[in-house]
Every structure is written in structure tokens, then in C-alpha cells.
Amino acid sequence: xxxxxxxxxxxxxxxxxxxxxxxxxxxxxxxxxxxxxxxxxxxxxxxxxxxxxxxxxxxxxxxxxxxxxxxxxxxxxxxxxxxxxxxxxxxxxxxxxxxxxxxxxxxxxxxxxxxxxxxxxxxxxxxxxxxxxxxxxxxxxxxxxxxxxxxxxxxxxxxxxxxxxxxxxxxxxxxxxxxxxxxxxxxxxxxxxxxxxxxxxxxxxxxxxxxxxxxxxxxxxxxxxxxxxxxxxxxxxxxxxxxxxxxxxxxxxxxxxxxxxxxxxxxxxxxxxxxxxxxxxxxxxxxxxxxxxxxxxxxxxxxxxxxxxxxx
Numbered sequence: 001x002x003x004x005x006x007x008x009x010x011x012x013x014x015x016x017x018x019x020x021x022x023x024x025x026x027x028x029x030x031x032x033x034x035x036x037x038x039x040x041x042x043x044x045x046x047x048x049x050x051x052x053x054x055x056x057x058x059x060x061x062x063x064x065x066x067x068x069x070x071x072x073x074x075x076x077x078x079x080x081x082x083x084x085x086x087x088x089x090x091x092x093x094x095x096x097x098x099x100x101x102x103x104x105x106x107x108x109x110x111x112x113x114x115x116x117x118x119x120x121x122x123x124x125x126x127x128x129x130x131x132x133x134x135x136x137x138x139x140x141x142x143x144x145x146x147x148x149x150x151x152x153x154x155x156x157x158x159x160x161x162x163x164x165x166x167x168x169x170x171x172x173x174x175x176x177x178x179x180x181x182x183x184x185x186x187x188x189x190x191x192x193x194x195x196x197x198x199x200x201x202x203x204x205x206x207x208x209x210x211x212x213x214x215x216x217x218x219x220x221x222x223x224x225x226x227x228x229x230x231x232x233x234x235x236x237x238x239x240x241x242x243x244x245x246x247x248x249x250x251x252x253x254x255x256x257x258x259x260x261x262x263x264x265x266x267x268x269x270x271x272x273x274x275x276x277x278x279x280x281x282x283x284x285x286x287x288x289x290x291x292x293x294x295x296x297x298x299x300x301x302x303x304x305x306x307x308x309x310x311x312x
Contacts, residue, residue: 006288009207009266010295015200017099020303021076024097027309037072043270044226077128078102080135101198106136112163113137123167151181162189166196169228203297205235211264212239222268229268249282
């Protein structure tokens with residue numbers, strides 16, 4: 001294999017919402033002691049989940065797995081109102097680690113529905129964030145759209161006032177195409193006051209587009225069930241680069257690098273920097289001669305922690 005350079009995307013990896021969610025679990029463990037229960041993966045990353053599990057976090061799928069009187073944390077992806085109601089009914093001490101930018105979408109959806117608008121949610125079926133957003137409004141008042149082709153088959157009462165919201169971790173370009181199709185079909189449709197796709201998703205996609213001008217291959221560290229990580233792979237491929245998703249350096253296939261003079265590296269918003277550095281070490285072993293950084297934005301966003309963890 002011939003020598004090649006490595007270019008790291010910046011920003012990459014953890015976003016403020018992920019930092020906050022991990023901090024919430026660690027602070028809850030310190031304050032209340034193990035075990036602390038977490039509904040679903042706190043963020044979509046096996047390394048993060050395994051690290052927290054070793055400290056005493058117990059990950060469950062549903063609240064019926066949580067013992068009476070236990071502390072349970074809702075993941076960064078958000079939950080339906082019915083989940084919160086169940087926690088209250090069972091008198092579980094619950095802590096909400098939902099990303100504030102997802103909470104913003106929840107509030108938008110609830111507000112629009114309360115004004116009698118039918119909502120179109122642009123997102124991926126089955127994703128925890130989408131399930132949580134669907135669960136913010138009465139059944140039947142929100143329709144899920146995944147692809148631009150789905151807009152053509154939408155049948156909504158033209159007498160309805162219609163609005164849309166989006167999953168926060170989508171591809172900006174694909175979402176813009178879907179929004180344009182919705183606006184063409186329903187000229188009166190209303191959108192959110194501010195863009196729903198989060199700043200971190202936008203920045204990481206912009207960073208990948210920048211890398212694509214300099215690299216033949218882009219490697220994305222992230223979990224297979226991580227929406228924002230999968231979108232980074234798609235963005236790279238749409239820009240003309242070969243791109244692969246891998247969870248750790250161990251997943252790297254040297255054949256992916258064949259013919260490359262420059263290899264880009266980035267990480268989804270729930271992938272820790274440790275995994276990036278381990279991949280860089282692996283690439284050096286395979287012939288990387290230089291490691292540079294391509295910076296397109298500097299992030300200084302921080303979110304406040306729940307009061308129950310910071311008070312006294």
C-alpha cells in the first residue's frame with residue numbers, strides 16, 4: 001500500500017447534547033448510586049454504552065423493566081408523552097436527558113397541533129427520536145414522510161392547516177428536497193420558526209463536504225443505528241467520495257484505502273474522540289505519513305443540566 005495523508009474533519013464527534021446526556025448518567029450515578037436505569041441507549045454508540053454500563057448504568061427497552069422506586073433516565077433522543085405519564089404513574093424518579101434541540105421540536109409539534117394543524121414529520125420510521133416526536137401529539141394528527149417520493153402519495157384534507165417538523169439528525173440536502181416537494185404540493189404549509197436540523201448535524205455534514213474536495217475516501221466512525229453517522233456517509237458519497245461507516249478501528253478494511261492519496265476521517269455526534277485517535281493510529285500503521293485537520297466551524301454550544309442533579 002502506498003503512502004497517504006489523513007485529514008481529520010473539524011468539528012467531529014460529540015455534540016453538546018451528547019455531552020449533556022452522558023454527564024447526566026454519570027452525575028446520577030454519583031448522586032443516587034448504582035444501579036441507575038436508562039431507557040434505550042443513552043446515545044447510539046456501543047463504546048459509550050459499555051463504559052456507562054461498567055459504572056453501574058442498566059439499559060432497558062421499556063419502563064416495565066425498571067423496579068419500583070428506581071431512578072430512570074430518558075435517552076438523548078426523547079420519549080413520547082405516554083412514557084413520561086407511565087413513569088409518573090409508577091412513581092419512578094425520572095430524569096430527562098433529551099437533547100434540548102429535540103425538545104424544541106417536541107414543543108413546536110405540540111404547539112402546532114394545539115392550534116389545529118395537521119403535522120408532517122420528516123424523519124426515519126422506527127428511530128427513537130421519531131417515535132418520541134410522534135408521541136407528542138394526539139394519534140392521527142401527524143403523518144411521517146421519509147423520502148421525497150412519499151410526498152407524491154400523501155393524501156391530506158386540503159381544508160386542513162398543515163405544518164411540518166423534522167428529525168434533527170437528517171441530511172440537510174435530502175430534507176430540503178422533501179420540504180420543497182411539500183411546499184409545491186401544499187403551498188400553505190408552515191414550517192418551524194427555526195431550522196430543526198441541529199447545529200452539530202449541519203456542521204458535521206459541512207465538514208464532510210469540505211473533506212470531499214481533498215480526499216478520495218472518507219471514514220466515518222459511528223454506530224450502525226446512528227442516524228447522523230449514516231447521513232455523514234451518504235453526504236460523502238453524494239459528494240463523489242468512497243465512504244465507509246465503522247464502529248472502531250478494528251472494523252477498518254485496508255482494501256478501502258486502495259489508490260487513495262488522502263483519507264478523510266470524521267465521527268458522528270455520539271462517537272468519542274478516543275475512537276478517532278485509535279483509527280488514526282491504525283491508519284499510521286497502514287502507511288499514513290501526515291495527519292492534518294480541516295476546520296470548517298468552531299463549536300462552543302453548551303446545554304444546562306437538569307436542576308435535580310445540580311441543586312444542593
